[in-house]
Amino acid sequence: MxxxxxxxxxxxxxxxxxxxxxxxxxxxxxxxxxxxxxxxxxxxxxxxxxxxxxxxxxxxxxxxxxxxxxxxxxxxxxxxxxxxxxxxxxxxxxxxxCCPFVFDDAKPMLDKLYGKCNMYIVTNGVTRVQYNRLKASGFDKYFKKIFISEEIGLQKPLKKFFEYIFREENITDKSRCIILGDSLTSDMQGGRNAGITTCRIVRNKKIEPNSLCDYQITGLDEFVSLVMQGE
Ligand SMILES: [Mg+2]
Incomplete structure (x- = not known):
């Protein structure tokens, strides 16, 4: 991995x-x-x-x-x-x-990565909505921990948001961390601020090079290949 x-x-x-x-x-x-x-x-x-x-x-x-x-x-x-x-x-x-519309490639990705690495949710969304949808989709079980900005009082893209997680989880080697998200302003900028690798998912749009993104992918199957490199 x-x-x-x-x-x-x-x-x-x-x-x-x-x-x-x-x-x-x-x-x-x-x-x-x-x-x-x-x-x-x-x-x-x-x-x-x-x-x-x-x-x-x-x-x-x-x-x-x-x-x-x-x-x-x-x-x-x-x-x-x-x-x-x-x-x-x-x-x-x-x-x-009540609306957990999941992308078709989400569950296959979680299934493949589960047990091989620690997966965490990082979201700025509304707490009640996020917990409900994670539960309704059955996705909650894949994650070691769920970090919701509303609960911790810090939000993406703040460096402090990520530092809070590093502390909570005793993560010291940032080179072993990657963030996967769709947003340039919260996910990619947040990853940059935290000093970790960034990967942006771009769906139904043309990929344009962006200095905030170390990787850009069009489907979550590509993320599995990226993370499992060397396996
Ligand atoms: Mg998003």
Whole structure:
């Protein structure tokens, strides 16, 4: 094995987040009699991307999401009270927690690597959603530990997020660590900050060279080959 410790992101790495996001929003809006279409979804995604970038920067935390998730996107006045609006907003989390759409190549990868190295989840996602989906998919059993930013009070791409894990797990040789994720700003930048090898999964997009990525792959089967080099 080329690596002993593998840090794996969840959303858009193991789970098809776009699919889950769409289904969750659609379910929620249908339940509340609100219109939902592609145009709204595009607007929501733009808004949500900005929110998450601000979470990565430490400007917001995931606790602020209830308030801000649909800010300016839905008319808050249509709800009887602000509490009602917050309940509606958090309803999205309930929907999402029930949507473990996994990519086809995720389980085969976990099966092949399980027992050969230590696998850890590293995610900035919402705690309840991530635990629910890991459990529902049966993926939780593959991981030695699950590190969720909301629980440890630090987020990717902070160096401190990774240093916390190194300390917790007594990891001293960083050359034996690799991070697998889809995001340049949180996963690849985080790996760089931590001084470990980085591997980006790029699905349905053209791979462009990027200095943050030591490796870029288009499917998780390639990750297995990469990690098991020399076997
Ligand atoms: Mg991700």
């Amino acid at each position: 080329k690596f002993d410790h593998i840090f794996i992101d969840i959303d858009d790495t193991l789970f098809d987040f776009s699919k889950a996001e769409r289904a969750s929003l659609e379910n929620l809006f249908n339940k509340h009699g609100l219109p939902f279409d592609d145009e709204f979804l595009a607007k929501y995604r733009k808004h949500n991307l900005k929110l998450w970038q601000n979470i990565e920067r430490g400007i917001y935390t995931t606790a602020d999401l209830s308030e801000l998730r649909f800010d300016t996107l839905v008319d808050k006045e249509r709800f009887d009270s602000h509490e009602e609006y917050l309940r509606f907003s958090n309803g999205y989390i309930d929907e999402l927690a």
